[in-house]
Amino acid sequence: MTKRRGVPFTFIAICLPAASVLYAKAANRPAAAPEPAPVILIQNATILTVSHGTIEHGSLLIRDGKIAEVGANVKAPKDAQVIDAAGQFVMPGIIDCHSHIAIDGNVNEGSVSVSSMVNIADVLNPDDISIYRDLAGGVTVANVLHGSANAIGGQTVVIKLRWGQPASKLPFEGALPGIKFALGENPKRSNFSVPGQPKRYPATRMGVEETIRAAFVEARDYKAAWDSYNKRTAAGEKNLIPPRRDLKLEPLVEVLEGKRYVHAHCYREDEILMLLRVAKEFGFKVRTLQHVLEGYKVADEIAAAGVGASTFSDWWAYKVEAYEAIPYNAALMTRRGVVVSVNSDNAEEATHLNQEAAKSIRYGGLTHDEALKLVTINPAMQLGIDKRVGSIDAGKDADLVIYNHDPLSDYAVAQKTLIDGRVYFDRQRDIAERPAREKEKKDLLEKEKKAAAEKKAAGEAGKKAEEKKPEENKPEEKPKPPQAQILGGGR
């Protein structure tokens, strides 16, 4: 290492080769698996490990997509690509525990009060520009959730923000799938309706509880029916009609069996306690409470139940059930022993989760490391992926973000974001590529204009002679029902 240290490698020049491979592929939408991850050495950096403090002038070696070594002195092979991060900060990639990016079509299947048959994993949209923008904000992992229109919502998926890869390459390998629950105003329909159509059940908070209870009773029966069928078949009985497979109940059985995490949208202390009671009764665990703005009131109960809390830094009062929110929520719950994360619920918010985390230093007095944990190791624990990501330790995935300042500073701007040891965002590269993209866009627009003009000149355009409108069959189009956005109620 000493050999290289002090050599005036410029940041851009050195990492360009690595990045250019990746970017070229991203542009062409690679079908096959990406090239093997390069061996990369990040040196001279302030490394915020989250798990074991800060290493000044530290180095970090990446091999096979994993963090091979981290410390003050790291030996790197000769062929390693070097990123000189002098004056810069390296932290684990940010994990957003509540996201709605990369979804094709409506984020809610709002028509039914139990929509567990739908699965976000079926409709991942790898082309959503929000993936790239969130990468540019240092996010490497997102818990992509169904909306909150139903007491029991759709199945959810944890993704890595591998921009440029097809949908099948986004899911976080081995991460347990989840399911969205929602309590309070959004799942009950006293506030919304579609004109001319009856309101959907439930209309009250009591009804929300009953809906969840009824669904799990049904799921229990369903499981029992299958168990009985399998047992009788195994015992040699013939000609039994199997139970009908029910895609709505199967994920609920998985919840009962501990094979699927429950992420429950909630606000008020009463509904939080309600869900914890229902979960206890049916023998499943709530993995995270989402939003949980009144969590500070029942932090001890949440901690005792071993449930994670994923909240906003300081959003409040956007509706009555959010009036009691305070920006101290994250800090207070942390102090009572709850594993707390700060999430975005919003593609834009996700681009500065580092700053959202920092707010808990001002409001509640968390330490620098505690604040960082809110968007790294804590959400990793909540999603059951903390053995793989969330801190900078040898053996973990090389999901990293390099900032030009301390990430908890207002001046911090992400310079590079790596996932599995590959550079997926590079600020300099992005800036350098902008003129080319602009030019391509301009050229294509010109080409279209020219073609239209030629068509007209050929006497075919006949401006007024419009043909009948295409009627349908454009799979691209996804008409949104009226009010879907409002009713969608992300929060």
Place this chain on the structure above:
Amino acid sequence: MRSVRRGSYFFVLAAASLACLCVTNPSRVAAQGGEPQYFAIRGATVVPVSGPKLENVTVIISRGIISAVAKDAAIPDEAWVIDGNGLTVYPGLIDSFTDVGIPATTPPSGEGGGAGAGGARQQGPISQGPEDRPGAMPWRTAANEASLSDKRVETWRSTGFTTVISAPKGGMFPGQAAILDLQGERNGDMVVKAPVAIPVSLQPVGNFNSFPGSLMGAIAYVRQVWLDTDWWSKAESIYEKNSRGIEHPRYERTDAALAEALGEHAMVLVPANTSREIRRSFNLAENWRMHLAENLRPNVVLYGGQMSYEVAEEIAAKKLSVLVNLKWPEAEKDGDPDEIPSLNTLRFRDRAPTSPAALAKAGAKFAFYSDAITAPKDIVKAVKKSIDAGLAPDAALRALTLSAAEIFGVADRLGSVEKGKIANLVVTDGDVFNEKTKIKYVFVDGRRFEVRESEKSKEAPKSDLSGKWKMTYTTPEGDEESTADITMASDGSLSGSITSSRGTANIISGNLTADKFTFTVNIDLEGSPTDVVFIGTFDGKTIKGTISVAGYNIEFTGTRPDSHSLAELHSVSGSGDAR
């Protein structure tokens, strides 16, 4: 139309005019019904598609079948001989996925709930889950609904399409597709094979109140329906063996219809236009493969395919066939001029026509379909666009003929000029993809249709004649009214239909030159086909002129009460069909 009284030409004329005012089609095809059953096209160039081009060859058609393709083929005595000098014989073109041949109709609503047709999203009953089978009508069949009254049978045919794979429209399981030949004396004559495919749409038919209201809901729904179909088939047969003390499984007509069609090896057409939709269809196919009994496992064919340029190799590796939508993506005509599309959108519009070439290169089988193209002559133009974007003309022709037949399992009878195949032929005076080439004859099931050249518009039309016209005139019986549903193509050619209380008739040729229009319908007058010609002027708002039939003339005037409700128009013309 059927109530024509003897001797009253006026009456006939009125009925005809009311019936049919189609203004788009520049060429006219008239069936020579009841005429020769044997034809010989002597000394023509033949492009069999199944093999290399043949020069100076004679094609013999005997009672609907190609009985010989050879230099020295013996010409039967009774054959109508066509001098093939300067002519080229192609197989009839195939439109691989359309609803041509099925007149628009108000579809019955789905079982138990859900809006039926795509347009009726809010009106259906509220569906509370997959069990309500929203937008599912798979028991509808193209074979049962095929009708010669669809004006497009004629317009498609006169541009060289002899065959369509046609399916009812509307909803997520709109019905079963059949292979239709575009001719016949009775509707049933059209059906070559049925069922051949079950199209599936993933366009959610619900909304925020009615399932499914999201794409993920639509996907879950389709999966559940297949699981249920699988379950139902099993449950039913088990119940037959062992019914004592067991509740009988619920009959579900969606599932029963699907099981039956799948049992007859119908393909399942899955929407897959963009790369991610295409890859999503891989997942769906894989899911089906994993979870279903073998006899119900859908044989998946993709439709859309316009972003195949990105994923052609993956498609080929999965050995999937693609029906490529020829309605290439383009800028919205009425779009906000200040809104600049994203780079991705621009790239897609630019590159979509390269998809067929990419599929050909990757070795994936593909065919073409017209989708939202309403003027049939634009179909071959759209194919030309993919040739300009790198597709070999031979491959393009194959996609329009033999590949389509192969995909749908009827290459034994359709798709090439070979002895023993159905005599579906297009006879041209040159290369089929050359814009100047004229189609001379079209043979469908061995019936000869002559394509008459209509007068070309010499001047661009001054305004758009398209719309729903209310026409009034006076017949010897008194005042009458009729509705003309007219579509004008960009070059001024007219198509459509005329509907009155007497029935509907189709416009077979017509055009608008500057402000002068003419269009013709053909009706049956005392047993012989007779032209009814409308000639007049269009001042941009109203039309007026003369209706001429068999030497008689009457004045008429027309107004367009609602010039923009084209969608409504469509349904009116459909429901007016005598079915």
